[in-house]
Amino acid sequence: MTEITSAYFLPGPVAEDATGTSWRTFTATGHTESPWGAGFQHGAPPSALVTHLLESVAPEEGRLARVTVDLLGAVPLGELRGAARVVRPGRRISLLEAVVSDPAGREVARGSGWWVRHTDTSAVETAVAPPVVPLDQCVGADPDNPTEFAVKWSSGYIDTLDTRSAPGQLWVRARMPVVAGVPDSPWTRLMGVADVxxxxxxxxxxxQWQFMNTDLTVNVHRxxxxxxxxVQADANYGPDGVGLTIGRLYDEDGPVGSITQSLLLSPPGR
Known part of the structure; x- marks a missing residue:
């Protein structure tokens, strides 16, 4: 039986502040911890939590097409609170917004998502993307031969992942849900790993270098x-402390979307 703490976030009560905003409390477990340092989270869990909040206010009969998450600083372990709202309601499209704050009220992550109404376009469905090495042909299936990614980035969060690798790509799945007691949606499951x-x-x-991302944008056509x-990704590093990761996202049936991340480049300690 899975322990209740085998999740990235434990849900808590809902409270309303003086402005009338309803906040849901969450406790970030040690499974969210970043390889860049102790005491704060990898970018994937808070991005997935933002997506969970966005979907909690999304209209029915549609889905998210794009999610952007801005990581406004080090996201701490322990207690957090989150809220979401519909910024631009609409019959065909709606813009959603979510924010995650620490107990002192400091915003640590903010995200937005475009919701699009369902329309049957199966007759014209298509996707153009280079192929990836299939899951069963990648390194990492043998527990005695882990992927270089799992060894290099070992941390509270990374240690919760199953990984398979080939040059330039990584197959990944999380062994726990984003929020305890809540089944992952396709979007939260995706955002729970896309930040890798x-x-x-x-x-x-x-x-020798830190290259932490300040944000991520995920677009999904399916x-x-x-x-x-x-995740098939390419790293780009500029001459002035800024980088960019550009990647494609796949499931076992083929391409599903893309990801971009802005990077802050610096030597350790600066």
């Missing part, structure tokens, strides 16, 4: 199916 793009195909040594997500 930054570390999938870096050309900088993380022992909802992912199944537990495994493949």
């Amino acid at each position: 793009a930054n570390g999938t195909n870096p050309t900088l040594d993380p022992g 909802l992912p199916r199944g537990e495994w997500i493949c």
Whole structure:
């Protein structure tokens, strides 16, 4: 039987502040911890939590087409609170917004998502993307031969993942839900792992350089199916402390979307 703490976030009560905003409390477990340092989270869990909040206010008969998350600072472990609202309601499209704050009220993550109404376009469905190495042909299936990614980035969060790798790509699945007691949706399951793009195909040594992302934007033309997500990513580093990760996202049936991440480049300690 899975322990209740085997989730990235434990849900708490709902409270209303003086402005009338309803906040849901969450406790971030140690499974969210970042490889960049102790005491704060990897970017994937708070991004998935933002997506969970966005979907909680989304209209029915449609789905999210794009989610952007801005990581406004180090997201701490422990207690957080989150709220979401519909910024631009509409019959065909709606803009949603969510925010996650620490106990002192400091915003640590903010996100937005475009919701699009369902329309049957199956007759014209298509996707153009380079192929990836299939899951069963990648390194990592043998527990005695883990992927380089799992070894290099080992941390509270990374240690919760199953990974399979090939040059320039990483298959990944989480072994726990985003919020305890809440089944992951295709979007939260995707956002729970998509942020690994930054570390999938870096050309900088993380022992010599930090290249943390400040945000991520995920666009999806088709909802992912199944537990495994493949990230095919390329790292780009500019001359002035800014980088960019560009990646494609796949499930076992083919491409589902794309991801971009802005990077803050610096030597350790700066």
